[in-house]
Amino acid sequence: MTRQQLRRRGRLLGVGATVAALLATAACGGPDTPGGGTEGGGVGSEGPVTVWTDSGVDAQLVEQYLSDWAEENGVDLTVEHQVGNEYQQTIQLALQTGNGPDVFAGNRTNVLIAAGYVMPLDDFVTDDIREAYGDLLDPPQTYMSGGSLYTLPSSITTTRLAYNRDIFTAAGLDPDAPPETLGEMREACEAIVAAGDASCVGVPLNWNGFATWYVDRMAASSDDDLTVQGAFRLSEQQYDFSVYEPVIEFFREAVAQGWAYPGASSVANDIIRTEFAAGNIGMVMSASWDVGELNEVLNTEIGWSASNIPVPDGAEFVQNLGSSGGGWAINAATEAPETAGAIVMALASPEVAEMNAAEFATMPIRPDVEMPDRDDQLLDYAPTDTDNPTLNSPVAGLAIQGETYRDVLTALVLGDEEIAPALQELTDRYNAALDEAVEDGSVNLADYAGS
Structure with a gap:
């Protein structure tokens, strides 16, 4: 299978053209579009609209942008920030009880989509948006189901x-030649531990993301047929956890x-990040958001860089798996579908992506939006043709008997x-659960088909 890769292209369009096209379409409102075919329908005439954001760093920027947009387009709009760590539970409960917003930050919406709480975006997506996103709107994607689009991600x-x-130099290692394989990581660890008091690597087993952000991504760095959330092979539509063996x-x-940094069984990722920033760990798996965390929040004084994820010995590097984010979804029960659709398209514009990239160091997922000029480690994380958004396995629809793969991996490490x-x-066990889920309709394998 060939994964669709991000490609950097020249700027194609501005937000004005995109939203203008959508507003024109919405004003006409054909009978086959959500909310279409009703007298007096269209953006700005459907009544008040509410947008929920999570507690992300871009919440204030989104509120200001939508405030200006609403004023320009005659929309009665309220933006509410849902503060706290339980956003997913909050939005799910609100939708279940009929108290959900019209538009909401829509990361990890697969459960909500399956329950019928999210409206497809297909009728709202303009030709300009489709051209700009290109292959990113071809299934399978984490933000698609049944061939339909449910959120439009803005970042990766x-x-x-x-x-x-500094630790590499002190250990006699070349800081411009970081490990490319797990074997080279072993050699680096032996040198680092022998040279001083620093630990070689962080292993945060007391973190729910260890399996997904460490094991999954190391296994997939040399295999572009794998998902995260379990080693699901897209081409075979079966689980194959054997690929984890060299990583474990x-x-x-x-x-x-x-x-490893001491106390792996009880250490969470926040501690690993803090200790790396303090100069006590030589290597950690990281994401682009760590640039801001390390440099601006933890005020690290270490010299550090980032490189491709190492692969198992004898394998060839093919990709760094990232994660698409920043998407927005529409409540299937909204009474203002045309306005909600226009809001989602506006939030998917290159203008918003550029503002987020410049202000919050997010990576734009749109191939037509360029990275802002930077002079820090964020350049090490800039998307290339080997950076791919993750695809999730069907695990959310499975009734697993016994321990989950996360529990098993932790036990194997220890x-x-x-x-x-x-x-x-x-x-x-996972393939048995998958067979049952396919048979009872809990999982549609067409949503996980390779191409």
């Missing part, structure tokens, strides 16, 4: 191996040999059980 979080250049072997060895048989047992 890229992933890399972050490493401390490395982390098990790192813990056993004392290369224990001495044979890795290959344990991963085979995991593969068998």
Whole structure:
């Protein structure tokens, strides 16, 4: 299978052309479009509209942008910020009880889509938007289901191996030649630990994201047929956890040999990031948001860089799996669908992507939006043709019997059980659950088909 890759292109359009086209379409409102075919329908004539944002750093920018947009287009608009760590539960409860907003920040919407709470965007997407996004609107994508588009992402979080250049130099390692394989990581760990008091690598097992952000991405760095949230092969539409074996072997060895930061079983990622910033860890898996966290929040004084995710020995690097984000969704029960559609298209404009990129160091997912000029490590995370948005496995629709793959991976890193048989047992259980989910309709494999 060939994954659709991000390509950097010249700027194609401005927000004015995009929204103007949508407003014109909405004003006509054909009978086959949501909210269309009703007398007096269209943007600005459907009554008040509410938009919910999560507590992300761009919330204030979104509010100001939509305030100006609403004034220009005669829309009675309210923006509400949902503060706290339970945004997903908050929006789900609001939608279930009929109290949801018209438009909401729509990351991780697969459960909401399956429950019928999210309106497809297909009838609102203009030709300009389709041209600008290009292959990113071809299934399978995490923001699509049944061939329909449910959110339009505005950014991509890229992933890399972050490493401390000072620790590398002190260990006699070349800071301009970071490890490219797990074998080279082992060699670096031996040198780093032998040279001083620093730990070689962070292994945050007390973090729910360890499997997804560490193991999944290391396994997929040499295999573009894999999803995250479990090693699901898109071409075969089956789970294959055997690909985790060399990654688990490395982390098990790192813990056993004392290369890992102490207390792996109880350490969360926030601690690992803090200790890396303090100069106590040589290498960590990282994402583009870590640039701001390390440099501006933790005020690190270390010299550090980021490089491609290492691959298993004997494999060839093919990709860094990132994560698409910043999408916006429409409540399927909204009484103002045309206005909601126009809002989502406006928020997907290059203007908004450029503002977010400049103000908050987010990576624009639109191929026609360029990265702003920077003089820090964010350049190490700039999207290239080997950065791909993740595709999720069907795990959300499965009724797993026994331990989850996250629990099994943690136990394997910390224990001495044979890795290959344990991963085979995991593969068998997940594929059995997948077969049941396909049979009862909980999972539609067409949403996870490779191309």
